[in-house]
Amino acid sequence: MNGKLFTAEEAATLQDIIQQRRDVRGNRFTDRPLEPERVEQLLTAALHAPSVGFSQPWEFVVVNSPIIRQQIRESFDEANAAAQQAFSDRQAEYTRLKLEGILEAPLNIAVFYTPSQGPVLGQTSMPEVGLYSVVCAVQNMWLMARALNIGMGWVSILDADRVKRVLGAPESHRLVAYLCLGYTDGFYERPELEMLEWERRRDRNTVIRQV
Secondary structure, X not given: OOOOOOOHHHHHHHHHHHHHOOEOOHHHEOOOOOOHHHHHHHHHHHHOOXXXXXXXXXXXXXXXXHHHHHHHHHHHHHHHHHXXXXXXXXXXXXXXXXXXXXXXXXXXXXXEEOOOOOOOOOOOOOOOHHHHHHHHHHHHHHHHHHHOOOEXXXXXXXXXXXXXXXXXXXXXXXXXXXXXXXXXXXXXXXOHHHHOOOOOOXXXXXXXXXX
């Protein structure tokens, strides 16, 4: 049992990275390209996420083609127009929000869940934990991005099946996340939607209980 032990200072740095993580939108990205070694760091972080039964049920598609990005953006535009109707009481606020950076970000990555063909240890009673494993990979990537001062935004207003077809993903794959990454002109001190008073941070006493 010779795994690495971390110092209190290192733990404090991780806590700071977690608390300073932000969802970065298209109006914040610069045109500075991401270095290949930085992209490798981001993907390596994702590949070291925990997964149920060590199944590693993920696939990462790095989207470089401007044509494909435009098709993904068109999917966003259509889905966003439909989503706007759900916020009829806040139409003006919703319209002002910049909710993606598909064309602006130097890098796009689509993340898929790739289900196993056989039983997976730990997944037989709760099949959804396979999806949760992929979300852990996304979180790893997000924290590494923040540690590298790289912005990342998760675009969820999309037609997942359409995106899957555009990217040529197998029918069995399931889109979990479409990510926009790149250097930014800065990070907000607080989450943007909190600053815009779209939502408030929930009181910890309402979401933590002991039994």
